[in-house]
Every structure is written in structure tokens, then in C-alpha cells.
Amino acid sequence: MYAPLNQVITCLGWIPSYDRSKLKEADDPRLIVRCTHPQSTGAPQITSLDPSTSELKPIPGAVKITPVSGIPVNLFGKPVGTKTTVTFKSPIEPGAIAHAWLEMEADDIDDSKEATIVLNGKTPIEMTNDVLIPSGSVWGRLKVPASALAKGANTFEFTFADNLSGQTGGYEVHHASLVLVMK
């Protein structure tokens, strides 16, 4: 029942929190919704649930945060070990986040060894087949441990980690967003 309401709120770029404690009051049942507008505090843009750039099915109730810097990632033709950083600014306390993903359009990540991604200098993001493609590009999501996120700046460091014995010359990431589902 909350899905359409949640869609309207999040499409406006607002962050809702729901208080369901009054729903079962016999004489005055209410759903209390508090909305925070992230731009009111200079926080980052939160886009609609389904930006036209993504080919992935939206996650119900999720909000998307677009990067403030670092996109596109271009690690083609660079020496093995080259790193580059994508930064997101999150207005949300990590304790309020139930699930998080790094959604991206990856280009030419041939093998999970080719790319490494480290969050906030210490938490490796597990590469899965969802973002691997030997040629061309693919949309996929990688799970992000919510506890490793911070309110404020979050950096994802991408490394061209392995050229697979000279078989590959790097990779790119054309688009990325941080996808969050609240508790």
C-alpha cells in the first residue's frame, strides 16, 4: 500500500520516513510520513527511481544518488595498478540503510580479477558476473555493505588490477549510482 506513495515522494527527490505506529488506532488511524528534502541542506541530487540511463528494473522504494565526481571511469590503456575514484555524497545515516548497491554501466570488464573496487579506503566490493562483459557494456549492481557507508562523502576507488596476462587493456564505467533502500 505504501509503494505508490513512496514512489511519488522519492521521485520528487525527497527522503521519506514512515511512522506506522498510529495505523491501528481505532478512532483516528494514520500513517505519518516525514519528508526530508536533501537539497535544503545542500545535500546531493537524488534522482528518480528509474532514470532513463539505467536498463535495470528499479528496486521498489529505493533512492538513487548520483556521483559528484569521477564518472566516467576510464581505465583503458593505462598501466596495471592505475586507480581512479568516484565520489558520492549521501545525506543518509548508514544506520537507516537496509540495503545498498553500486549500480553501474560497466564496459569491458573481462574477469572479476581485472577490476577491484574499494569503498572508503577499506571495504572491498565483491565483483560479480552482473558487471562482467568481455566486449561492449552491461548494466549491473554490486552489493555494498551499508555499515561501510558514511553520511557525507563516500569514495569508491576503482583499480585496473590485472591485465589477464596481457589479454585485456582495461575497462570503463560509463554511469554509476548509489542505490539505497531504507529500513
Ligand SMILES: [Ca+2]
Ligand atoms: Ca577489459
